Amino acid sequence: MVSFLKNLFKPKTAPTVEVQPFGTSFEVPAGQTVLESALEHSVPFPHNCTVGTCGACKCRLVSGRVKAITDFGYVLSQKELDAGYILACQAVPQDERIVVQVPAGIEDAPPAERYRGSIVATESLTHDILRVKVELDRPLRFVAGQYASLKSAELALPRCYSFADAPEREGSRTVSFMIRKVPGGAFTEALFAGTLKGTSLTVEAPLGDFHLRTGEGPMICVAGGSGLAPLLSILEDARKKRVTRRCVLLFGARTQADLYALDQIRTIAGGWRGGFEFLPVLSAEPADSGWEGRRGMVTEYIAEALAGEADRGAEFYMCGPPVMIDRAIDVACDQGIALDSIHYDKFTDLGTAARAVAA
Ligand SMILES: Cc1cc2nc3c(=O)[nH]c(=O)nc-3n(C[C@H](O)[C@H](O)[C@H](O)COP(=O)(O)OP(=O)(O)OC[C@H]3O[C@@H](n4cnc5c(N)ncnc54)[C@H](O)[C@@H]3O)c2cc1C
Ligand code: FES
Incomplete structure (x- = not known):
């Protein structure tokens, strides 16, 4: 039975991968991942770590099946898995022909x-x-x-x-x-x-x-820990460029002592053109500290930040720990936000890769 199933799923010839939107096709020799073959064929496939931790090679499987060397779920959220996203650096084709689609990169980004x-x-x-x-x-x-x-x-x-x-x-x-x-x-x-x-x-x-798109709807930014860094870069840049969108910055930290860059946030808020709200949320602030702001997990305040504007072109920009991002993607999707309006960088580390390999 096992050998029957193995033969059933074994491709007869070297599988072919087509990468959209480039339209390039190439064969993937046995033992190679989609990313390895793409790079050997000089396809400009986005990538960085090549070991399944950074998420840079995320792409959508349009047709065919792949086998995951390490569980994609350590980097991709359940919603992304359900929508057919895979990690090219951890994917080995299982069909004679597969088609993957890489997200549009940043126009005018300088080359690395x-x-x-x-x-x-x-x-x-x-x-x-x-x-x-x-x-x-x-x-x-x-x-x-x-x-x-x-x-x-x-x-x-x-x-x-x-x-x-x-x-x-x-x-x-x-x-x-x-x-x-x-x-x-x-x-x-x-x-x-x-x-x-x-x-x-x-x-x-x-x-x-990860960058600011040119929409007009509200921007909901969600930061956890040092995940504030790229959001400050985006927000300061947007302030200088006089962006006029409504913006809410949700910042999750443990206690008041873990909040930082508050002067910088005040400057951004003061010069923002379209209404700016800063919502710090503390998860472990002592009950008797006098803190009058929001308490709990930052993701509990996403609906409040959206203020009923999910269908007015709202976009999410998020950075921080993987668990926070996964939860935020789920909550945003439940609020009616489409996956392609949710942009993020997950701050994964080598422990993430080790856990994925061990799983
Ligand atoms: C796109 C991206 C952007 C990022 N931006 C930032 C940023 O702006 N600021 C920021 O602070 N971080 C950021 N990070 C995270 C950062 O890259 C590092 O992963 C982080 O700083 C940890 O590095 P380290 O060398 O100290 O830890 P590592 O040596 O990578 O170890 C991390 C954890 O894994 C454990 N570990 C390591 N190897 C193994 C193993 N083999 N088995 C089991 N456990 C193991 C370690 O004990 C430790 O607890 C970003 C990550 C990504 C992917
Ligand atoms: S290149 Fe980093 S996850 Fe694939």
Whole structure:
């Protein structure tokens, strides 16, 4: 029975993959993933980590079947899985012909390049979040919301960090990140111990397609922890460009001591053209602290932020821990928001990959 099923699902010849919207087709030799073959055929397939943690290679399976090397569910939400999304770096074709569709990238985004850099300054924002300034060998241009991968000689794999400032038109030689300490994390433990200052880094950037779209409906931004960084970049850039959309920034933190960048948010709110609301939500603030703001999980306030405007072109922009993003996608979809109006970067780490492999 088992060998019958194996034969039933075994493709007769090397499977072919068509990648839309490029219209390119190529064969995938046995043992290769869709992404590996695409890159061998010089298809500009979005990717970064190649090990199933960053989500950059997310694409929609239009037809055919694939086998997941590691569970897509560690990076993709249930709603995305139900809608047919897969991770190309973890997908092996199971049919003779499959078709995948990659999302439209950012128009006019500068191509990713390699830079040399070093950490020149750090500033403590909370007990576990640092603002980190990196000086580069030449100016770097990026689109607000994108990220860089940083690698020191000690790391086997690079780590991704979102740009925290609005981009400069001519590029900038100094870029900032907001980095949260991850207990047991190779890069962040060294960073917080102060041993990385001055260390030479290889920086690849700009990466990712998280960016503000050109809609007119309300923007609902949801940030958790250091996920505020790319949203501040997007919001500061949008303020400078005089965007007139209604905007709500939901910021989830544990306690008042975990809130940061409040002056920056005040400046953005003060100069915003279309109505700006900032809703910090605390999940572990002591009951007797005098905090009069919202309490609980940040995702509980999504309906309030939408204010009945789901069908007026509302879009979601979200960054932070994977569990928060997954929950927020579910709640937004339940409120009537289409998946293609929900944009996010999940701050996954190597623990995510290890858990997926072990599953
Ligand atoms: C697109 C993107 C953008 C991001 N932007 C930001 C940002 O702006 N700010 C930010 O703070 N973070 C961001 N991140 C997360 C960041 O890239 C790192 O993953 C994070 O800083 C942890 O790095 P680390 O080296 O300290 O931890 P890692 O060494 O990656 O370890 C992370 C956790 O996994 C555990 N672990 C590691 N290896 C294994 C293993 N083999 N088995 C089991 N457990 C293991 C570690 O003990 C630790 O608890 C982003 C991630 C992505 C994908
Ligand atoms: S390139 Fe596939 S998840 Fe990162």
